[in-house]
Amino acid sequence: MWGAVVAALMAPGQAALAAQIEEVVVTAQKREQGANDVGITINAFTGEQLQDFGVLTAEDVAMMTPGLTVNETAATGVPLYTIRGVGFQDYSTAASSTVGIYFDEVAMPYTVMTRGLVFDTARVEVLKGPQGDLYGRNTTAGQINFISNKPTREFEAGVIGSYGSYETFDLEGFVSGGNDLVQGRLALKTTQSSEGWQESTSRDDELGEKDATAVRGIINVDATDTLRFMLIAHYVKDQSDNRANSPYNGNDIGLGEFSNPYTPLDEYRLPTGSHFGETPPWYTTGDAEAADWTNSYTSPITGKTFNLRPQRDNELTGFMGRMDWDIGEMTLTAITGYDEFERTESNDWDGGFYTDSSNINTTDLEVFSQEIRLSGDTGQLSWIAGLYYSHDEMEEYYHYFMADSVFGLGSVPWGVDLFAATPILELDTKYEQETESAAVFGHVEWMFAEKWRLTLGARYTEEERDWAGCTFIAEDGSLGGFLNAQFGAALGPGDCGTINDNPDSPNYIFSVIGTPAVNDAFQVYKDTIDTKRWMGKIGLDYALSDDVLLYGTISNGFKSGGFNGANSNTTQQLQPYDEEVLTSYEIGAKTTLLDGSMQLNAATFFYDYEDKQEQDIAVTFVGNISGLTNVPKSEIFGAELDLQWLPIDGLMINAGIAWLDTEVTEWDAVDPVASAWPVTVTRDVSGIELAQSPEWSYTALVSYEWPLGDALKMEVAGDVSFTDDTTGGAEPQNATEDYTIFNARLGLGSQDGQWRALLWARNLTDEDYYPAAYTGGNGPYVRSYGMPRTYGVTLSYFLGQ
Template identity: 65%
Template sequence: MSIQKNIKSSSRRALLLSTAVSAAAVLPAPAYSADMMLEEVVVTAQKREQGINDVGITVNAFTGDMLQERGVASAEDIAILTPGLTVNETAATGVPLYTIRGIGFQDYSTAASSTVGLYFDEVAMPYAVMTRGLLFDMERVEVLKGPQGDLYGRNTTAGQINFISKKPTEEFGAGMTAGYSSFETLDLEGHVNVPVVDRINARLAFKTTQSGEGWQESLTRDDKLGKKNVYAVRGLVDFELSDSASLLINVHYTDDQSDNKANTTYDGTLIGLGEFAAPYLQLFPYVVSGDTPPWYSTGDNRAADWTNSYTDPDGNSYDIRPKRDNQLFGTSAKLNWDISDDITLTSIVGYDKFDRVEANDWDGSAANDSSNINTTDLEVFSAEVRLTGQTDKLLWIAGAYYSEDEMDELYNYFMSDSVYGNGAVPFGVSPFMFAPILQLHTRYNQKTDSQALFGHVEYNFTDKLRVTVGARYTEEDRSWSGCTFDAGDGSLAGFLNFAFGANLSPGDCGTIDDDPNSPNYIFAAADPNDAFHVYEETIETNKWMWKFGLDYAVNDDMLLYATVSRGFKSGGFNGANSNTTQQLKAYGAEEVTSYEAGLKSTLLEGAMQLNLSGFYYDYKNKQEQDRAVTFVGLISGLTNVPKSEIYGAELDLQWMPADGWYVTFGAAYLKSKILEWETTADSSAWPVRVTEDSSGQELAMTPRWQLNASVEYEWQLSTDLMMKLGGDVSYKDDTTGGVQPSDATDAYALVNLRASLTSIQDNWSVMVWSKNLFDEYYYPAAYQGGNGPYVRSVGMPRTIGVSISYDF
């Protein structure tokens, strides 16, 4: 990193730090009053209602009002508010990647389960692709950091994000919010709460986002991308079965037919790599002339390019313009029954079905180097039963958890212009110039069954000292079967017949058996056709997760806590295009042992909340990308990093410096290091894998600093009106990309402003706002765009808008 870049990054951090206190600098030292006390957020992070300051774990919580004011529209937007949380993508497959404190899985496959547990009204969404729907009518969102396996069912290592909807109440109420913003974007959200009959209450909420103008502009033609067409609805019915029992039914549906984001290609020499990883057909004239291709771009947050269609040699046409046609339907039932004054039974059953047909463009150009259509059918069922008991000194929770899911996917991949396809001809790349591969069909089925028993005990030794012990035992079976097939055009079959003397037909399986221990090993099989077959494997994971914690209340306003916990995430399979069976072998389970200590303090007579924490993670067998050695070269593979470590610290500040003022500041510092890992070297040539030592490098997606700050001021404008001005800024440091330099990202800071006029009764408001006020060029993700180019996934430019809310 250059000295100039260091100075720039330090200046940005200094700006953010000063923002947190700038409002107070012009104010006299206040005399704190009861009106200036912060309201404590109630969370259910430990499966019961608690004040957030009484929970001995690191939690960031955001109320529904805060989410609406900040313009949080999706689960991915939560990262803007939360230091230590990042959301990016590792390829153009429509799969977001959630990372907390550097623990994330850099895999673009739909089949990869998330290291971050994602729970919607206490029901797990184990696959990140299911979480891209709209957020609306939220009570709050909780971000729990560190392993939480003793109380949460799907095994994860990074932490949990809990999304909690507003529940039905006994009073009639309704509200509507309408907004209009840049790029002809219309947002409409509403709810109605109805007491149906005695002991039965219902709440219906909906949201839709429509955009008639795309925000991305093609670099090579008159074309725009980025239109939105998404709507979601949720119905909740609360049955009070008796004075001691209630049943809450949740039904929800999301339909998304929006454009997807396209990538932007750039010259790789800007980051010390070659101009491109591999050539493709459209590059040839520019390689000869030395001119810069017109689809290269940096610095323009609207510039991108993409492919709209492909026609195969048989005349079949495919619409591969980046877009989605996705639906999520789900339902859940939660039963609460107070068996006695001290014991409560809770049962939660959930079912979600996710269907999608989604096209994405990897390469950031009009070339067909790499595009895909994912057709996914995914069903998830889960059930949890738990008992909670409490006495004066003891609280205990015991329960059982079960889940099952099944995924079927067709990964239709287009690569006609790549170096493996027609691009091999002008560049003279053998053997593909004689038998180019134009298209692939990767089809697989994955089934997962998981069951667990868990227990959690909190014991108050004294009024000040509390001990927490928790454990969960999980048994999980995951089976996978799949292959990369010829797409029916005969191009993959033709290449394999040419290269290996096989006799495959269009549509046949084209994944070659390169396992020396297999009876169908390519170099030992009597008939070469026998070496091409569907790969099948089942893995079993039986592991313990546990937690031990100490909380010490120094007084009513200060809590000290320390925890030691272990979490794991089970192994899985590679859902990418495969050349060989070795590429498809399962990767193993990962484990994290967490050591954490923190402080939660209420200061200045309740006007300030200051929380601090520090942690160390001993990370074993981290699941990570590596390159698989195949007969076409080094391509996508998945493996485990034997040893790595992460340590860091976090700060969370909320402050009311004077009447009407509200200031927040958050900071997260991360430092990661790979301690032991042998990765695939560039000199590897199938079937021999050569390794190189990658220890000493940082893990991917571990920005050294993440900061955010906000300032709000509210005052009474007249006897009937209130006025509020607010702004926030978030900063994310650069990342190294781990062992893949092409995955590195630059530091960036985003500034948002808003102003609202509200009635004194708080039943209507008008807000004007701007996001990314200074039109910052930034890219939360970067990677090799399929086969050849290097690309960036650029964030949205400045947007401005107005929204009007009215409660009936």
């Protein structure tokens, strides 16, 4: 493909046939600019492109963006975003993302809030690298900005309906209009599917039904020539099935068959088993539709039955108010955001009909933010100065089921005496988190010479995060029975079951064991972390010509520390991790070629990454379980290339490619073999790659549109995306294989764009791929597969556009 590009650049006759590429206008720097005039790396996509690619949620944007991955490391309903190898592989709901996600300039600081439907979108902007001087929540990887279509003065309306595989029906519509004073827009989308796409390996059962609806209302008031107000209200209700995992034999990737034994694996691996030596039927490899899950669990102690079928009942309600007031040559902007998120969600970690690991998450989240900024633009000098404040509160109740694990009833056939007499069947993890952040920021762009522009940015942030949590004894009392037997305590349902293993504490377990105060060694862990930090940016742009922009930037960003929201056995496991800091050095070029028919952008970068937040092992009394830590030093090299080419009228070629070389240069990680509570032994793992860092990733799209007479037009398009394999970082079970996805479309519509009919196929070759893999809770290794081949038809009709 690149050979064809070079040949076209050298062919003088080609440019004469070329049409002009329409430049995308972005607001990456809080003001409207052409994407090619901004000295940062941006991938921008229109609403129509999102529709054609089948983007339903924020997670799906990764299909279109080289260098961006979205995965998970547990079945908790928390997507994990990574840009250019900068990500945080923590499944806790309370963890802040390294990638900032904004909807109409309002931050969604917790990724669990971002799974709502994407609809009626004007464009999406993916900004790569630290952007701390302009964006309120502290992140290190970059930002994803979703910009909604805004109200119009003239009447407009439209409807888009799709029907596809697995009886999936999508309906999206909007109506917009008003006058010179008031304009409004109302948009709605619903996705429904009555047929699942995952098939149980143990019974006649399917999983994957969809039931999600979202609505957004926008009112814009042009009060005067200089004063404007906008109010946005949105609501999302999602009662869809969740995805189930597929377990596999860990020997396939050079590990042991399992992380820990579990039942009913004993029937296949112990000599006394009825299927000794046979392959467990729940091991599924290379079949995206094959999976399994637990539908219900009945406690043998209380007799209570729980619905564990993977499904969600999520509700997001939010409001945004914006004021823009032109004061002379300046504009005062105030943006207020409030979002409330509630969910009750069940997930199956282990990928089986057994109950090694299943959970029910109940989450309540409230997020408030306020930004006030003053900006001005004289042509030679553009500047922004502002204040930012945010406050959020979270409560999470995490009910965990583990009856068939080695910590539970699985201990009996496998002969694990520590748990056999008093198996642990259920856990209740509860925590509260409150975060308050305040910042002052400034950004200046100065054209100090005809072709030179200097960009300076800075932000000072103070943030406080309060956390309190514990793994409590559930109603069945099984955790209490275990702790009482081991430590001589007298704990019952509702009591905290997290062991105080801090030697400096007066309630240290070994200080009170054998005394009447032994119960005091089991307590709620409370802590507060304070962060005060500057971040900044300096950039220099040089306009070699009207069509070539060269730029270089040095930027610094940080992401504040946090706490471990996983099931906890000891208080040391809950110690906070520190903030991470990233310094980026990037140079790039944005070039418009062939008389405006081609846009070719390139960038190369180096990241100095300090104290990266990462998964590690927590050494506890019951064994080595989920922990979090900081990686002292890492480095990332990379390069990206982005092409848009319109060689002749109607023929469009888009391509993007990203290359990454990541390395941990300093990290003594926990050695899981040598460590046993209370002694922790570390190992030098420097030299490994970072998790979710594919060496190569690329996308390419070719579309051709031509007229059929005077009234109709035909279109055909195909695209491909490739993501290289990943190592999983320090956890090889988190590694993924490379995969390639092909999509195709064939459309017919009116020349004026009023209507369109589109036939489409996604994952055309039915590639069985898994963007995520991990330990399935306690015992099995699992993979989370992507969607198999789907196909369908989309019809759209618009008025007034």
